[in-house]
Amino acid sequence: MAEIYQKLPPPVLGGLILILGDSGPLERKSEFILTNYGSSNVVRQLVRMIEEKQTSPEEILLVFDSFKAYDIVKPQSQISLVWSGPNLHGVPMRMTAQVIIDLIDNATTELFLSSFSFYNVKEIVDHLSIAINRGVSLSLLLETPQSSHYKIKNDPIAQLDRELINKAKIYIWPYKNRILEGDNQTGSLHAKFILQDKDKLFISSANLTQSALDRNIELGVIIGCHDVVEKFQDHLANLISENIIIRL
Template identity: 35%
Template sequence: MNSHHIIVEAATALASSLPTSTVETVAAAIFSSGTTSLKAAVTKRIPHHQHRDRALSFIDCWQYEAPDLDKSVVAIALQTAALSEQKHRDSQTVELVWTGPDDGDIPFRRTEQAILQLLDSAQERITLVSFAVYSIPNIAKALVKAAQRGVKLTVIVETPDKLGGENEYSTLRALGAQVEACSSVYYWPKEKRKLSEKNKPGILHVKCAVADGEWLFLSSANLTQQAFTINMELGTLVRGGSMPKRVEQQFTRLISSGTFARLPSDGVS
């Protein structure tokens, strides 16, 4: 690998790990500073110590691997990498979402925090799908607030009543009367499902939420307090790109085709 390619890779790595504005600050410092004063200029302009350390490491890489490379070329490489990364971030961001033991080394988003961000960001519509629902006061409050600002709520559950043998999971009661009152609630009728060789019906095992075709929360976690606190759960929070819209359209098609049945507003006694 030649020295120029090393700098291109280093610029790309820096742009992917720092805010775009910080990378642009480093590029501006390179343009305006001499070799001897460059590190001092970067140190002065970047207050965040981790960001500053990464920027200084990039400068060390440049001065060690390609000291003959003109500063304008290095600065332009940084600006190009920053612009490319920003376009990528604007098109789609994907964050890992976690419930479970936290060793503090890898900073995952927490499951409840991620889905609340999605619900609070919605402006027009939310589609919420879950196998089990139980004791989710913060989620219920966020859904009611969304409805109050005019967001259309579509909730899809495994069953409108109870999961077999698990009396605590009375899905619509867990959502609460306010959520039920302001939502279009759907379920997957048993007669619409394929059967296994042992004559057992398939189950709606999806756990996801979509907002405005722009945000997608996809997780192993059911909408239960246990899944948000003590279970070990893993998922993603996606913003932008094509995936949120495609998932939203999939459930819209299933509703339109009659795969899901709508529950009357008095569906829970």
């Protein structure tokens, strides 16, 4: 029944629920379903199950309602909190450093990381090297002294080993792309995120620095909702294609 539910387009599903919930005779329901939706193999399979008494309209409605309720709750349950700072007993939140390492270690196809500051995190660099050696495509969006017009002093590229520099796609937001007309002020690349395999998006207040991971109070979320992650990935792709962020 789960497979049938997943294959039904929402308009067809809504129509079936209305017909099956009607108080008319079973034969009339089957006829009405086939007349309106009989071109679908899945619908014909469902009618056949009813006619052969493998299930009943009441049972189908109960199952469909359960799946609909799950679909509503599922996107909400795909958001979890991530924390850096004092660990309070009885409050279940994952720690930032471990979440970052888990996201890197569990990536199978690609990782896209961004951080304003990237400094003194050898353990994370080591895990990135392992990931790239097992075939994971790695992209990094980093703030450099030059691109920030020396708002920061530490060069994140110097934190990477030679293999990562050669194999990873390293992006910056160029200084020339930041100046607003009639305004001498420029923006900062302040987004901190990890995009894993087009499946998960981790957004955090924490930079990729030892202080942010070990000493600061930082808060983040992991988002597993496919629509949200896909929309963000499309946004990144547009930033690259429009040369707003460029590859070094």
